[in-house]
Amino acid sequence: MEVYLVLCFICMLPIPAKSITTVDCKPAINESLAAKITINTVILQQPRCCFDNLTNLPCTSNTCEIWLVPAVDTGLSTFDANKASSAILSLSPYPTAFTGSSPANYFLTKVGLQSDFPCVSPSPGGYFRVGADGACSTTNCNGFLPQGSSPSFKYLLVDSVNKTVLAETKWSDSIALYTLKDPGTLGDGFAGRSGAMVIITTLLSVAAAVLLLFLIVVLALCCCGGKSKGSGSVVGSVMGSFRIPRYDTHHLKDPAPYDNPAYEKERKYTTQDTLPKTKATSAVNPVTQDTIKLQKI
Amino acid sequence: MIIVILCNAFAAAAGLALFALAIWVAVDGYKLYPISGVSGKDDIFAGAWIAIFTGFAYFCTCIFGIYAARKQRRSLMLAYLIIMFIIFIFECASCITAATNRDYVSRLLLLLSCLQVECCGTDSPLDWVEYNSTFRQLYGTTYPWPLNCCKRLSSFEVADSQGCIIGQTSTMFTQGCFTHIESVLSRYTWAVSWYGFSVQMFVFFMLLIAMVYFTQLG
Numbered sequence: 001m002e003v004y005l006v007l008c009f010i011c012m013l014p015i016p017a018k019s020i021t022t023v024d025c026k027p028a029i030n031e032s033l034a035a036k037i038t039i040n041t042v043i044l045q046q047p048r049c050c051f052d053n054l055t056n057l058p059c060t061s062n063t064c065e066i067w068l069v070p071a072v073d074t075g076l077s078t079f080d081a082n083k084a085s086s087a088i089l090s091l092s093p094y095p096t097a098f099t100g101s102s103p104a105n106y107f108l109t110k111v112g113l114q115s116d117f118p119c120v121s122p123s124p125g126g127y128f129r130v131g132a133d134g135a136c137s138t139t140n141c142n143g144f145l146p147q148g149s150s151p152s153f154k155y156l157l158v159d160s161v162n163k164t165v166l167a168e169t170k171w172s173d174s175i176a177l178y179t180l181k182d183p184g185t186l187g188d189g190f191a192g193r194s195g196a197m198v199i200i201t202t203l204l205s206v207a208a209a210v211l212l213l214f215l216i217v218v219l220a221l222c223c224c225g226g227k228s229k230g231s232g233s234v235v236g237s238v239m240g241s242f243r244i245p246r247y248d249t250h251h252l253k254d255p256a257p258y259d260n261p262a263y264e265k266e267r268k269y270t271t272q273d274t275l276p277k278t279k280a281t282s283a284v285n286p287v288t289q290d291t292i293k294l295q296k297i
Numbered sequence: 298m299i300i301v302i303l304c305n306a307f308a309a310a311a312g313l314a315l316f317a318l319a320i321w322v323a324v325d326g327y328k329l330y331p332i333s334g335v336s337g338k339d340d341i342f343a344g345a346w347i348a349i350f351t352g353f354a355y356f357c358t359c360i361f362g363i364y365a366a367r368k369q370r371r372s373l374m375l376a377y378l379i380i381m382f383i384i385f386i387f388e389c390a391s392c393i394t395a396a397t398n399r400d401y402v403s404r405l406l407l408l409l410s411c412l413q414v415e416c417c418g419t420d421s422p423l424d425w426v427e428y429n430s431t432f433r434q435l436y437g438t439t440y441p442w443p444l445n446c447c448k449r450l451s452s453f454e455v456a457d458s459q460g461c462i463i464g465q466t467s468t469m470f471t472q473g474c475f476t477h478i479e480s481v482l483s484r485y486t487w488a489v490s491w492y493g494f495s496v497q498m499f500v501f502f503m504l505l506i507a508m509v510y511f512t513q514l515g
Binding site for chain 2: 032033034035036037038039043125127129134135144178180181182194196197200201203204205207208210211212214215218219221222
């Protein structure tokens with residue numbers, strides 16, 4: 001009985017399972033690349049210095065493999081529940097990972113050997129593109145992520161011999177993928193009338209209208225009105241004193257008394273302008289101005 | 298009279314400069330015409346062509362104006378005024394056309410990225426990633442954007458296709474085409490529309506002075 005009890009005790013003692021170490025690393029996207037996030041791919045930074053401080057590993061850096069787990073929504077908890085399983089690598093093949101009525105929502109894909117990612121990188125600009133294989137169909141291929149989803153990522157250290165997970169990083173922040181937008185929403189770019197255009201149009205229209213107005217006014221004044229506005233008084237030669245304020249020009253058809261403007265304005269002398277424009281007076285000779293020669297008309 | 302002659306000489310020079318500037322726009326060193334032709338909004342070039350003719354016409358008419366002012370004949374001055382007014386109207390049309398056209402550049406058509414211009418996408422290469430397009434339907438699995446976005450060697454081969462696909466900024470053009478084209482269009486618009494406008498303002502005042510001179514003649 002005691003043997004039975006001891007046996008039972010031994011049976012009931014939990015066999016210590018090899019626990020998975022969680023290292024203090026978090027996958028992040030490679031910010032320096034323009035295509036870091038598309039609708040179905042993500043470019044991550046390489047897993048350097050994440051698993052290098054671990055000891056007591058059954059594999060060396062040449063045989064330890066680094067794998068990646070992209071997971072969406074419930075996939076995170078599903079993976080965490082299953083990660084200790086020895087068949088974890090093929091538990092959720094890529095082709096069915098996100099399809100079906102209750103998909104696993106995660107898959108595993110190999111990144112490379114641990115020796116491929118030493119702590120100090122020999123060449124800068126390392127990256128790992130998730131989704132590089134496109135629409136593939138093998139179990140652990142690096143296929144497209146579901147469009148428009150927000151996956152999280154985790155790097156794993158896997159023993160290549162018995163395919164179990166030895167260590168893992170923390171889950172990354174969920175990275176929202178783009179969803180394709182209709183190019184019609186780019187907008188027509190019709191920003192409305194700019195201020196410059198309004199100014200130019202109004203000022204030029206006003207200027208053209210003003211010019212037209214002035215042109216018409218000038219033409220009306222000078223060519224059609226007959227008023228000698230502005231035609232400066234050209235002082236003609238002085239012709240002599242013609243001091244009669246008012247006189248009749250008998251030869252005119254409608255004899256009206258002619259008011260001598262020279263006299264009105266207190267000017268003592270007459271000028272060419274003030275004389276009536278008839279043949280009689282236009283024959284005045286300025287040289288012999290005191291004698292008026294009357295001519296037969 | 299001296300003022301009229303001086304103003305006409307200055308306006309002749311300005312008209313000749315407008316002529317040369319409009320030729321520069323019409324020659325289209327930045328190869329903007331195919332793109333604006335596709336969008337149907339190529340009035341900037343119409344404005345430039347009108348400005349070529351009005352610029353040269355200003356030059357010739359102002360020289361005639363100097364002659365008319367010297368001769369002090371009313372009929373000549375009247376002819377000068379009427380011709381200048383007609384050219385003024387045409388140049389107004391050119392300025393307004395060039396200024397309005399600038400507002401019409403369409404973002405959508407610039408997604409059809411241009412071969413000659415060193416740019417990618419409308420605002421940035423991410424436009425190819427975010428928006429659906431025929432290109433994405435055909436090549437979206439391999440290439441995030443067309444290889445036109447990648448820098449090329451002098452032999453027209455892509456300099457670094459792997460780097461371009463993942464988006465290394467040193468291997469591709471990151472400026473959006475809209476920004477590039479908008480800046481070139483602004484340069485053309487400034488030339489035709491604003492310089493033309495300043496010439497118009499000068500000619501406006503010069504014509505007012507010429508009209509006053511005209512009324513003093515005869």
